[in-house]
Amino acid sequence: MHGRGDSVREGLLIGAPGAGKTAVLDALRRWSQAGRGHPIRHRRGQRAATSLLPVHRLREHRPEEGNTPSSELVLPVGGYRHLRIWEVPGLAEAPLPEQPLRRQQSRALALLVGSALILHVVDANRVGEIGVEGLTDTDRHLAAVGLRRGPGYALLAAKLDRPWAHRGVRLLEEWFRPPVLLPVSAHTGLGVRGILTFLRHPR
Amino acid sequence: MSLAFPSDLLQQVESGTLSPGDALRVYRERLQSAEVHPGNREVRSTRTGATAVHSPSRGAAGLPAGTAEEAEERARQVAAIEAELQSLVGLNGVKRTVREIAAMARVQELRRQHGLHAESMTLHMVFTGHPGTGKTTVARILGRLLHALGLLARGHLVEVERADLVGEYIGHTAQRTRDAIQRALGGVLFIDEAYSLARGGEKDFGKEAIDCLVKGAEDHRQELMVILAGYPGEMEWFLMQNPGLRSRFPVRVHFPDFTAGELGRIAAQMLQQRQYRLSPEAVLYLRERLAHNTGRFRAEAGNARAVRNVVERALRCQALRLLGRPQPTREELMLVSRADLEEAFRLCAR
Numbered sequence: 001m002h003g004r005g006d007s008v009r010e011g012l013l014i015g016a017p018g019a020g021k022t023a024v025l026d027a028l029r030r031w032s033q034a035g036r037g038h039p040i041r042h043r044r045g046q047r048a049a050t051s052l053l054p055v056h057r058l059r060e061h062r063p064e065e066g067n068t069p070s071s072e073l074v075l076p077v078g079g080y081r082h083l084r085i086w087e088v089p090g091l092a093e094a095p096l097p098e099q100p101l102r103r104q105q106s107r108a109l110a111l112l113v114g115s116a117l118i119l120h121v122v123d124a125n126r127v128g129e130i131g132v133e134g135l136t137d138t139d140r141h142l143a144a145v146g147l148r149r150g151p152g153y154a155l156l157a158a159k160l161d162r163p164w165a166h167r168g169v170r171l172l173e174e175w176f177r178p179p180v181l182l183p184v185s186a187h188t189g190l191g192v193r194g195i196l197t198f199l200r201h202p203r
Numbered sequence: 204m205s206l207a208f209p210s211d212l213l214q215q216v217e218s219g220t221l222s223p224g225d226a227l228r229v230y231r232e233r234l235q236s237a238e239v240h241p242g243n244r245e246v247r248s249t250r251t252g253a254t255a256v257h258s259p260s261r262g263a264a265g266l267p268a269g270t271a272e273e274a275e276e277r278a279r280q281v282a283a284i285e286a287e288l289q290s291l292v293g294l295n296g297v298k299r300t301v302r303e304i305a306a307m308a309r310v311q312e313l314r315r316q317h318g319l320h321a322e323s324m325t326l327h328m329v330f331t332g333h334p335g336t337g338k339t340t341v342a343r344i345l346g347r348l349l350h351a352l353g354l355l356a357r358g359h360l361v362e363v364e365r366a367d368l369v370g371e372y373i374g375h376t377a378q379r380t381r382d383a384i385q386r387a388l389g390g391v392l393f394i395d396e397a398y399s400l401a402r403g404g405e406k407d408f409g410k411e412a413i414d415c416l417v418k419g420a421e422d423h424r425q426e427l428m429v430i431l432a433g434y435p436g437e438m439e440w441f442l443m444q445n446p447g448l449r450s451r452f453p454v455r456v457h458f459p460d461f462t463a464g465e466l467g468r469i470a471a472q473m474l475q476q477r478q479y480r481l482s483p484e485a486v487l488y489l490r491e492r493l494a495h496n497t498g499r500f501r502a503e504a505g506n507a508r509a510v511r512n513v514v515e516r517a518l519r520c521q522a523l524r525l526l527g528r529p530q531p532t533r534e535e536l537m538l539v540s541r542a543d544l545e546e547a548f549r550l551c552a553r
Binding site: 016017018091092093094095096097099102103105106108109110112113114125126129130133134136137138141142144145148164 | 207208212213214216217218219220221222223224225226227228230231234290467468471472475476478480483486487534537
């Protein structure tokens with residue numbers, strides 16, 4: 001919880017379905033020096049086995065709150081400052097049949113402009129293996145919007161532990177030339193420290 | 204430059220009329236446009252992201268005059284429908300023709316507003332192309348677009364074929380055809396396989412349906428769009444059967460067969476719509492099958508429709524495969540494997 005006078009900024013974890021957003025959020029929680037605290041839940045109600053969260057907060061939004069399913073993780077980023085990272089359902093290229101999911105997507109798009117930070121997650125393994133078809137049109141538009149906004153946008157090349165991911169990282173670098181490209185493996189934790197550094201000192 | 208995300212796009216995403224990807228594309232285009240013409244734009248923005256972008260110097264997008272709110276609402280509708288059209292895979296020539304029609308409608312309205320002579324537009328068209336190339340889909344979008352542009356009162360689509368128009372006794376055909384026209388007034392009358400109307404020979408009632416259609420199309424040319432659709436060769440023959448047809452249906456739009464790459468993108472889009480994705484091996488397999496068996500999907504084989512059948516079959520194969528597992532993960536529930544696809548192709552080939 002935050003004390004009076006705390007400053008909370010919004011960050012957005014966004015990307016196409018299956019890009020690895022949930023795993024990245026989970027890795028951020030696990031690797032951000034979490035100690036003892038409350039057991040947390042994954043999105044869609046799956047209980048995380050051993051996770052504990054003391055100063056950080058991960059909350060699943062329930063249907064009755066009209067916000068299902070999304071997760072938020074609050075991280076202290078120095079002093080009294082906190083960063084609330086929203087993880088929202090993947091932005092599919094076609095409208096989804098479920099209204100609550102569409103509401104979340106709409107909210108994510110609104111936050112896209114208002115958020116202090118955007119973490120755009122792309123499956124680097126898929127990109128590396130099948131090339132340009134591994135990117136969705138949504139990814140291209142997201143990257144264009146993010147790069148146009150300048151500071152505060154980072155392209156996260158996820159699934160770095162997979163065989164084709166390094167090629168994918170190279171291709172993403174070549175195609176987008178993003179100022180901040182953060183390769184990450186949620187599985188091994190490689191690159192998570194880089195994300196945490198970016199969250200604390202965005203550029 | 205940073206614009207709050209337009210509230211009209213957010214509403215459309217929430218209501219399911221626009222995909223997030225298309226909303227992003229439209230937003231991106233508006234950002235670019237705002238940069239190119241900063242003086243023409245007024246951006247209202249609130250903390251929640253509610254935004255309105257409009258040109259203060261004229262009615263929104265040159266649409267028929269009304270209140271500013273009505274014009275703004277129409278401009279939003281036009282942008283959303285155009286985005287929907289652009290999201291269709293391939294069909295670049297078709298999209299270009301539709302853009303030309305929409306641009307013509309806007310410019311004629313602007314000319315009217317400036318006291319210049321404005322051409323009255325004949326909306327009737329001939330769509331040629333093989334099955335599954337998107338003729339009906341585009342007709343439906345076009346109806347809505349012309350409605351948003353103020354050219355059609357309702358913009359709905361009435362789809363008929365020979366059996367709906369041709370009667371069984373003298374006078375029956377004219378009545379049925381007139382009924383179809385009445386139902387379509389204010390929207391689009393889409394006549395699929397229109398050439399079949401002329402196939403029955405001299406004594407067939409199909410000729411009567413054609414005569415009635417030609418008259419109805421002429422009488423209601425400002426209130427109705429009639430689209431005659433069918434295979435390219437047959438439609439050429441059909442247009443020669445009645446001297447009035449060619450001149451009354453001046454716009455021809457050809458829907459080419461999809462390329463292997465386009466069919467692959469259509470398959471990917473269909474899967475993503477249903478929240479599935481192909482494994483990398485499955486992507487390569489699909490690409491290979493489409494490249495080497497293009498004939499199986501193109502021309503009379505059904506194009507996008509044939510791909511849809513394979514995709515739906517693959518989803519059923521995946522379901523069968525997962526049924527044997529005690530607790531499939533979220534990733535597994537989304538993933539369509541190469542084996543699923545192979546099985547689907549095999550079953551669809553039967």
